[in-house]
Amino acid sequence: MLAAEWAHQACLKDTQVKINSEFTIIKKYLSGIGAAYLNSNGVELAGGDDCAVLATQAKLLISTDTSVAGIHFLKSMQPHAIAYRAVSTALSDIAAMGGVPTAFNLSLVIPTFDPSWMKDFRKGLIKISKEHKIPLIGGDLVKGPLQISVTVLGQPGRKILLRSGAKHGDILCLSGVLGQAYMGLKEFKASSLINAQTKPYLFPKAQVGYAQAIAPYATAAIDVSDGIFQDLSHLIDQSNIGCELDLVKVPVADSLYQKQCLEFGDDYQLLFTVPPNKLALLQSKIKSMGKKCHTIGVIKGTRLKILNNPFKTIKNWDHFR
Numbered sequence: 001m002l003a004a005e006w007a008h009q010a011c012l013k014d015t016q017v018k019i020n021s022e023f024t025i026i027k028k029y030l031s032g033i034g035a036a037y038l039n040s041n042g043v044e045l046a047g048g049d050d051c052a053v054l055a056t057q058a059k060l061l062i063s064t065d066t067s068v069a070g071i072h073f074l075k076s077m078q079p080h081a082i083a084y085r086a087v088s089t090a091l092s093d094i095a096a097m098g099g100v101p102t103a104f105n106l107s108l109v110i111p112t113f114d115p116s117w118m119k120d121f122r123k124g125l126i127k128i129s130k131e132h133k134i135p136l137i138g139g140d141l142v143k144g145p146l147q148i149s150v151t152v153l154g155q156p157g158r159k160i161l162l163r164s165g166a167k168h169g170d171i172l173c174l175s176g177v178l179g180q181a182y183m184g185l186k187e188f189k190a191s192s193l194i195n196a197q198t199k200p201y202l203f204p205k206a207q208v209g210y211a212q213a214i215a216p217y218a219t220a221a222i223d224v225s226d227g228i229f230q231d232l233s234h235l236i237d238q239s240n241i242g243c244e245l246d247l248v249k250v251p252v253a254d255s256l257y258q259k260q261c262l263e264f265g266d267d268y269q270l271l272f273t274v275p276p277n278k279l280a281l282l283q284s285k286i287k288s289m290g291k292k293c294h295t296i297g298v299i300k301g302t303r304l305k306i307l308n309n310p311f312k313t314i315k316n317w318d319h320f321r
């Protein structure tokens with residue numbers, strides 16, 4: 001091993017010093033969450049041993065998402081919001097594939113042990129566990145700068161929605177308004193309140209039901225986590241095709257902040273493509289769920305072309321791609 005690698009390993013060891021009472025804390029605050037859903041989701045063993053045991057003979061969707069304090073969320077957020085948000089943003093990737101979440105795993109790094117913080121954090125885990133009927137099946141607890149890493153498992157639907165399936169002529173659709181997270185964060189920074197405006201940022205919703213409804217008709221999908229330009233670029237790159245995006249058609253939470261609403265991300269809406277002959281069917285299904293499907297562009301050409309673009313520069317978008 002090179003000297004630099006030794007130094008790196010030594011540094012890792014130093015930050016991975018376990019909290020003395022790790023097992024007591026895990027037992028008290030991180031056990032039994034979603035225990036009611038273990039059997040129905042094929043979990044034979046959750047926690048208490050070296051691994052969780054899942055009974056599965058079918059395909060499994062797996063994704064990990066790490067949220068770091070000060071980067072992905074504010075330290076000033078209530079612990080239950082921090083917990084909910086970290087799990088929900090991870091679940092959004094299962095939704096984006098048209099899957100149903102079955103369980104989650106959690107690695108929690110905390111700077112100090114504060115019982116009231118842990119109690120409130122547990123509340124957030126229970127809330128998201130109940131909403132999606134998923135158990136917490138394991139993880140670990142480490143001392144260090146606050147961060148949460150969540151691994152989610154899911155069962156694929158009849159069709160797995162990939163980023164790579166968009167075809168020439170497909171209609172580009174969006175599941176909801178963009179910028180509610182941006183406006184929510186702005187409001188939370190000013191007021192620290194949990195209200196209708198801050199909730200979309202504090203408690204984002206993974207679009208699980210929506211994705212399952214569109215899966216039979218959609219050709220490709222991605223969740224909008226990094227802003228529409230970036231995520232749309234991923235979708236068309238993976239599909240090896242271009243797109244004409246009409247910004248006038250993209251609904252934003254506040255037109256005064258159109259640019260921020262489009263660029264910020266964190267809304268976890270779904271961006272997806274559907275062949276024109278299946279659009280009416282998809283839209284009527286979505287309407288029957290009381291949801292909306294915004295048509296915002298067409299898959300065509302070889303690059304991303306933006307219509308009605310009032311901006312000189314766009315973050316996360318390379319004009320020369």
Ligand SMILES: [Mg+2]
Nearest residue numbers: 093096223225
């Ligand atoms: Mg994603």
